[in-house]
Amino acid sequence: MTEYWLISAPGDKTCQQTWETMNNLTSKQHSLSVNYKFHIPDLKVGTLDQLVGLSDDLGKLDGYVEQVTRKVATYLGEVLEDQRDKLHENLMANNSK
Structure with a gap:
């Protein structure tokens, strides 16, 4: 072998x-x-430490954006409480939920 x-x-x-x-x-x-x-190409972000740091930042930002999106959806639901079909239309992005 x-x-x-x-x-x-x-x-x-x-x-x-x-x-x-x-x-x-x-x-x-x-x-x-x-x-x-x-041949191993160079990392575009610099060092491996910087890449790990960017990955950590991305995880934090992803959680933050999800929280903000949920809050906006909740507020929009309160504003359009009598018009549930309008709520569904307004929560669409690029024709997907």
């Missing part, structure tokens, strides 16, 4: 230098492994 390892190597001056150093130490001289590059 073939075994694959995914490793992250600390960078030298360039990624190519890191790749060449790792290749020289593992595959060419010592026949320890056959190495392949696996």
